[in-house]
Amino acid sequence: MKKLKSDKRRQSIISRQRLYSDIHFKEWKKKSRRLLISVPKKSRNVELERRRKKLKKEQLNKIFAPVNFSFNKNTNEVVEFIRKIEILYQNGKGVYVDLRLVEHIDYGSIVSLLSILIQFRRKRININGNFPEDKGCEKILRESGFIYNLFSNKRDDERYCIENGGHNSITTYGWKKVDTALSAKIINESSMTIWDDERRCQGVQRCIGELMLNTNNHARPGQKGALNWWLYVNHDAERKIVSFAFVDFGIGIFESLKNKPSDSKFFGWLEKVKNKILNMDNGKILKMIMSGEFHSTVTGKYYRGKGLPGIAEAFRRNQLSNLLIVSNNAVGDLAKDEYMVIDSSFNGTYIYWELNEENEYCI
């Protein structure tokens, strides 16, 4: 009798393993509870078979991540990868994210992938994927808390705060409104990592706040608070560096400029600056935007550090380091003073920066 029970149990485990053999992203779920709790014991095998067939029917489109899955170092390929996923999302098609060949990964890529896959979840479009074979990359991805929280059932207007403690602690935040109390808390915690002391860093506070506000106001034309912003914060206690990656999947800076309403001070901007930007690519225009020259040309007034120029100004004041911005097909690496265009276009805005011991005005 005992043997029979044991055989049945083994059979059940094998069935479950077969069923989930290809669902790596979902392996964290409590399979037994989800699988069979509501199914009468007698019909469990039939139910398993039915679900197996259903899974086979799900046509997930496999998208391969680039080997160098780093938003900062391999922007073009990562943007292309994200764009392919986004096209599937727009067409309501499921995606299988194949990360097996990834040999290098960074938090910017992880937060971008997380934010786009959460959109699939919200629209109830199927997603799945696997982990990198490279153990280091797999560890980073697993420890990021990304996978386990991707499947958390949050309402559209709920906040995300995904924490993962440990030596290199990582936290992902997501919401729609401007939350300066949250950014103040993030900065306090960051300063503890860097200086072992709670400090206020007004440059970083402005940077996070302006980005939240940009997403709230401009990510979707004519609709306030329509889209989420995502902020990824990684504490490297050993190197005393805290890195931040901010992402939104709005329309991006250049598309936003095209859609300025008639009461905006930027309405009709092209006419005002066309002589200046003749033969200029978006990389060079991004440089003009970040320096404030674009604002002053369009409005005829000094920019006074508003919005994106304000973030660049915080960088120039050494309030933050290694500022990188990607929007549509433009990339600006302010630390290297390099602005360029890439082949692919990122439908949104990605901004990365770091806070370290060398930064000033943290009081």
Next chain:
Amino acid sequence: MKKMNTAYREFKVSKEFTPTPGPRFIDEGEFSGELLRKNYLLPLIGEAIKNGVKLKVDLDGTHGYLTSFLEEAFGGLIREDRISFHDLKKYLEIISTEEPYLKEDIDEYLQEAHDES
């Protein structure tokens, strides 16, 4: 709101409003510039003008300001509440030792609001 016996009134944002000033408008998040203007700055500056005393707004001690917060709080006094630019120049004083450039920024916002009104 702190009353002083001397010929000025002082308002410290970090103590009397919030240490974490927020966005421009109330619907964008908590502790907005619009809220500061409507609930604090407008009655205070009105009283200061009426009594012929200065209003000193101390910006120090907060976690930092968004530009649109400051523009709405101060520029909005001219644009929305029709306080005269000259009265503001006469009766409003900004204190900002931690971020000295904010004084210049606010002057610019007042000037812009005045030019556009």
